[in-house]
Amino acid sequence: MNDHRRIAPVARPDALYIDGAWTRALTGRRIAVADAATATVFMEVAEAGTDDIALAVRAAREAFDAGPWTQMTHDERAAYLRAIADRLEGRLADLKSLWIAETGITTTHADRVMPSIPDGFRSYAGLADSFPFSEEHASSVGGRALLLREPVGVVAAIIPWNAPVSMIMHKCAPALLAGCTIVLKASPEAPGAAYIFAEICDEVGLPRGVVNMVTADRHASDALVRDPLVDKISFTGSTEVGQHIGAVCGSRVARCTLELGGKSAAIVLDDFDIGQAAATIAGGATFLSGQVCAALTRVVVRRDRHDAMVEALRSAFETVRVADPFDPATGMGPVASERQRARIEQYVEGAVAEGATLACGGARPSNGLDGFFVAPTVFGHVSNAMTIAREEVFGPVLSVIPCADEREAVALANDSLYGLNAAVFTASADRALDVARQIRAGSVGHNGSRPDFGIAFGGFKRSGIGREGGAEGLRSFLETKTVVLAP
DSSP states (O other), X not given: OOGGGTOOOOSOTTEEEETTEEEEOTTOOEEEEEOTXXXXXXXXXXXXXXXXXXXXXHHHHHHHHXXXXXXXXXXXXXXXXXXXXXXXXXXXXXXXXXXXXXXXXXXXXXXXXXXXXXXXHHHHHHHHHHSOSEEEEEOTTSSEEEEEEEEOOEEEEEXXXXXXXXXXXXXXXXXXXXXXXXXXXXXXXXXXXXXXXXXXXXXTTOOTTSEEEEEOOHHHHHHHHHOTTOOEEEEESOHHHHHHHHHHHHHHTOEEEEEOOOOEEEEEOTTSOHHHHHHHHHHHHTGGGGOOTTOEEEEEEEGGGHHHHHHHHHHHHTTXXXXXXXXXXXXXXOOSOHHHHHHHHHHHHHHHHHTOEEEEOOSOOOSSOOSOXXXXXXXXXXXXXXXXXXXXXXXXXXEEXXXXXXXXXXXXXXXXXXXXXXXXEOSOHHHHHHHHHHSOSSEEEESSOOOOTTTOBOOEETTEXXXXXXXXXXXXXXXXXXXXXXX
């Protein structure tokens, strides 16, 4: 096995980063982090308890209320973002190695994402000059009026295990530019990126308490959500946990952004080539082994083209090499954990029991590795009422759902508790736009999944509240204040 699996590129895995210093967890406990492809522990990190969480929150509160950070200009804070971006570029290899080991993403897929991380920090730094933090208005009550957009305060940034480095960027970059202070809560399954980010924040000289990093499981994390000193929760994760966080925030009128689950539909219209659509959809399904909230997992196609779509997807999946994610020849790696694999296998068993037709996959591949592997799976003859079509599997499992016509296809796409992402496959851009306007989802792509964090990303219905990415993502870390001066 390669050396990267034995050497974790993290300087202080035994500590938490609180108030500008690396600090041993008061619990004295460690969290074991396993390599998804081998099921072996390759790193242990400190586990924060409720007392550690309280220390991190107090440090962020003090830094916001009395530190220099909020008094800086946006240009001054942007300079820190650019310094962070420069340091990130030097650590991309480490971040990539950790992401592959923790989650099973392939090296090829990771390579496509990594350059966007420093670019994202630089993009937010660029908003320092162009975003309307202050606007002059004519006041209806007389005098000069200003509309100010000021930092929301202390932010708890709770990141998921599937794409930790991307989520750190999408939450922390806009929060820092806005002038917020942060408690970054890393996932126990994938804490590596948060550790590297904390190291970089320390290296660039962020003022004490501006960024604090803890790794904790649910009990301590709940204390972070409930802490009255935290002004805003920015959470990415499951809808079930998001519902709980939203209820807690509502009870104390805390701000929250919730980026939650999805059961996204790909509508393949009758003028689009089945083989081309299948290749695109299958390719997307293997990214991060389907552990993506925006994944296109419901394929809606006219009934007379159903069998051809199932066969095309089966053919595409059977060419996928499921193996070591560090190998450039691998098409799909493992899922992130044994718990995740067991969850997927339960959904597969349930789909068969409900009458769906298993076209391919549904089993563990034989590749000589002991990790958490599942084969990419296609079900045909799926009713939109089946569990496999209603609930988020979070794995490489596709359901092909037949429909009568375009109108029913849209109805099926919208017949979901979720509304995060969708796609319309058609030769006509006008037709794609017409159908996209009818779909209740935060993002709709033409001929593929095309969520764009540079504009805005988020969902309708139980897929969340608020948007991340671009200027819309910055707005969520700002409060609006109206100041009217006497004439």
